[in-house]
Amino acid sequence: MGDSLLSSPEYLVFFSLFTLCLLPNPVLGVTRHFKFDLHNVTRLCHTKSIVSVNGQFPGPRIVAREGDRLLIKVVNHMSNNISIHWHGIRQLRSGWADGPAYVTQCPIQTGQSYVYNFTIVRQGGTLWWHAHVSWLRATVYGPIVILPKLGVLYPFAKPYKEVPIIVGEWFNADPEAVISQALQTDTFKLKVKPGKTYLLRLINAALNDELLFSIANHTLTVVEVDALYVKPFETETILFTPGQTTNVLLRTKPSYPNATFFMTVRPYVNI
Ligand SMILES: *[C@@H]1O[C@H](CO)[C@@H](O)[C@H](O)[C@H]1NC(C)=O
Numbered sequence: 001m002g003d004s005l006l007s008s009p010e011y012l013v014f015f016s017l018f019t020l021c022l023l024p025n026p027v028l029g030v031t032r033h034f035k036f037d038l039h040n041v042t043r044l045c046h047t048k049s050i051v052s053v054n055g056q057f058p059g060p061r062i063v064a065r066e067g068d069r070l071l072i073k074v075v076n077h078m079s080n081n082i083s084i085h086w087h088g089i090r091q092l093r094s095g096w097a098d099g100p101a102y103v104t105q106c107p108i109q110t111g112q113s114y115v116y117n118f119t120i121v122r123q124g125g126t127l128w129w130h131a132h133v134s135w136l137r138a139t140v141y142g143p144i145v146i147l148p149k150l151g152v153l154y155p156f157a158k159p160y161k162e163v164p165i166i167v168g169e170w171f172n173a174d175p176e177a178v179i180s181q182a183l184q185t186d187t188f189k190l191k192v193k194p195g196k197t198y199l200l201r202l203i204n205a206a207l208n209d210e211l212l213f214s215i216a217n218h219t220l221t222v223v224e225v226d227a228l229y230v231k232p233f234e235t236e237t238i239l240f241t242p243g244q245t246t247n248v249l250l251r252t253k254p255s256y257p258n259a260t261f262f263m264t265v266r267p268y269v270n271i
Pocket residue numbers: 040049050077078079080
């Protein structure tokens with residue numbers, strides 16, 4: 001009689017491809033440990049206290065390679081109950097580490113801790129983490145940088161330097177004011193060398209604003225969106241919505257001594 005389904009070569013090829021795709025490949029991955037201590041801090045000359053991780057705002061940067069396991073111990077020293085969400089991480093078979101309070105876990109109560117345990121599978125680029133309880137997301141967030149596996153190259157030319165840029169909102173007198181800030185600085189200036197390629201890891205951590213990002217007299221090459229590498233394309237302006245991340249290449253001018261170019265971020269306004 002005819003071949004049975006199981007002995008059909010097409011089926012076998014299909015099946016083995018399928019299993020290859022489904023199994024995460026942690027062979028080269030390592031386990032990375034992080035500790036997040038949640039406290040109140042003051043910032044930007046105001047006595048207003050905000051919640052932060054390890055006293056930093058924006059919070060600490062998580063840097064890992066595709067295939068790595070992350071063990072992140074979050075200790076809550078505040079009066080609020082809290083949980084942390086790893087925005088955009090696929091959480092294959094680790095849904096309980098995703099973080100939304102009352103969805104995948106109870107919030108971490110005052111004085112308690114919780115260890116998030118997950119592996120980064122087939123993702124690369126930039127993501128971010130943030131608090132996932134009420135308004136705390138406004139100040140509790142930071143970047144997740146996912147590098148390729150050891151020995152694997154980016155699917156584009158190696159950049160001269162990498163710069164994470166988190167765009168958030170700061171609520172002082174003007175609640176609509178949007179500030180752009182590099183890690184650990186209040187105003188953001190990027191000093192660059194001529195004729196080099198910089199990889200900008202852009203994160204929109206604003207609560208509500210779609211943002212337009214551009215650099216005067218320069219085009220940007222988009223190489224990754226939401227931790228997936230894309231076919232590179234050029235654009236003068238990036239539009240990214242709250243929660244979105246993107247990696248772009250910035251090629252600096254070959255010779256422009258002492259020139260300054262404005263880097264602008266503004267909310268999209270539809271009048
Ligand atoms: C932190 O700041 C908030 C708001 O200002 C305040 O209610 C709280 O008591 C402070 N302390 C702790 C330990 O959370």
